[in-house]
Amino acid sequence: MNTHKTLTQFIVEQQRANPQSTGDLSGLMNDIASACKKISHLVNRSGIIGIGGAAESENVQGEVQKELDIITNDVMVDHLNWTGHLAAMASEEIEDIIQIPEHYPKGKYLISFDPLDGSSNIDINLSVGTIFSILRCPEGVTNPTVEDFKQKGAQQVCAGFCVYGPTTMMIITTGNGVDGFTLDQDVGEFILTHPKMTIPEDTAEFAINMSNQRFWEEPVQRYIDECIKGIDGGREKNFNMRWVASMVAEVYRVLTRGGIFLYPLDNKPSTKGGKLRLMYEASPMSFIVEQAGGLSSTGRERILDITPEGIHQRVPVILGSKNEVERILSYHQQ
Numbered sequence: 172m173n174t175h176k177t178l179t180q181f182i183v184e185q186q187r188a189n190p191q192s193t194g195d196l197s198g199l200m201n202d203i204a205s206a207c208k209k210i211s212h213l214v215n216r217s218g219i220i221g222i223g224g225a226a227e228s229e230n231v232q233g234e235v236q237k238e239l240d241i242i243t244n245d246v247m248v249d250h251l252n253w254t255g256h257l258a259a260m261a262s263e264e265i266e267d268i269i270q271i272p273e274h275y276p277k278g279k280y281l282i283s284f285d286p287l288d289g290s291s292n293i294d295i296n297l298s299v300g301t302i303f304s305i306l307r308c309p310e311g312v313t314n315p316t317v318e319d320f321k322q323k324g325a326q327q328v329c330a331g332f333c334v335y336g337p338t339t340m341m342i343i344t345t346g347n348g349v350d351g352f353t354l355d356q357d358v359g360e361f362i363l364t365h366p367k368m369t370i371p372e373d374t375a376e377f378a379i380n381m382s383n384q385r386f387w388e389e390p391v392q393r394y395i396d397e398c399i400k401g402i403d404g405g406r407e408k409n410f411n412m413r414w415v416a417s418m419v420a421e422v423y424r425v426l427t428r429g430g431i432f433l434y435p436l437d438n439k440p441s442t443k444g445g446k447l448r449l450m451y452e453a454s455p456m457s458f459i460v461e462q463a464g465g466l467s468s469t470g471r472e473r474i475l476d477i478t479p480e481g482i483h484q485r486v487p488v489i490l491g492s493k494n495e496v497e498r499i500l501s502y503h504q505q
């Protein structure tokens with residue numbers, strides 16, 4: 172019989188390998204896994220229990236919220252605010268940072284999360300997910316403010332995402348490679364099924380929302396044009412295209428078989444400066460992609476080197492297989 176390692180075992184082993192570890196990060200990762208199991212269950216049953224529709228509200232970024240955006244945000248907060256591992260939280264769905272209630276102990280970490288990424292895909296039954304990024308709360312800070320969250324992505328202690336697709340998968344890094352776990356729904360445990368995930372350096376698959384083409388800058392126009400023309404336009408191969416409109420699904424694909432994913436800088440009025448949010452989308456995904464051997468950039472700078480200006484700041488994102496990202500970066504430099 173195959174005996175598989177569970178996420179809990181994996182976390183405990185990592186903790187034991189680090190003698191300075193207090194177990195706080197392990198505890199926090201277990202809390203996140205519990206929240207994601209609950210979200211997986213809710214997403215799976217959303218149609219049956221009648222929570223798959225639109226809410227009558229907008230989030231801080233003026234985006235129409237889905238009922239599940241609000242419910243999954245509450246699931247994350249309710250699973251994470253009482254266990255004593257966190258000093259404060261930030262969520263895509265909440266304008267200000269979320270404080271730990273006075274009657275609970277505070278911990279030494281800060282978390283930023285997107286509780287349900289790709290939520291426009293819920294009603295069409297495509298993959299959605301949860302993305303998270305963990306930072307250390309600065310030494311001596313007991314009442315964190317937004318300023319304490321403004322740390323470069325390179326300072327992340329842990330990042331991960333869960334994708335609720337045909338199977339529910341949790342992908343994590345603590346800066347020592349990337350590991351993937353599949354939720355065994357019957358047992359309720361995440362099982363290590365994809366150890367040490369690596370992104371192939373080369374790819375013949377790109378992902379971009381082509382409907383924004385007229386708004387892109389010249390380097391991205393050139394790159395995508397060359398991909399489309401393939402061997403007839405001077406590239407050594409023909410390219411395939413995918414666009415799921417769910418970053419968790421795209422990054423999972425890139426981790427599995429390589430690829431390049433772009434939500435670039437454009438001059439579209441609604442997404443000027445990029446669409447994706449730095450702290451709970453671009454930054455954790457960049458940490459994961461780099462740890463798997465890929466690259467991640469805005470086109471002008473490494474995403475992990477950006478010091479955030481605010482918790483909901485947006486940035487352009489170009490990530491994936493190393494050689495293709497480098498090619499686009501060279502077009503930006505020319």
Ligand code: AHM
Pocket residue numbers: 234263285287288289290291380416417418419434446447
């Ligand atoms: P969300 O957090 O509101 O779901 O938005 C982020 C999503 C990403 O998952 C995805 O890459 C992108 O938005 C899709 O954008 P578009 O609808 O422009 O294709």
Ligand code: MG
Pocket residue numbers: 263285287288289452
């Ligand atoms: Mg999102």
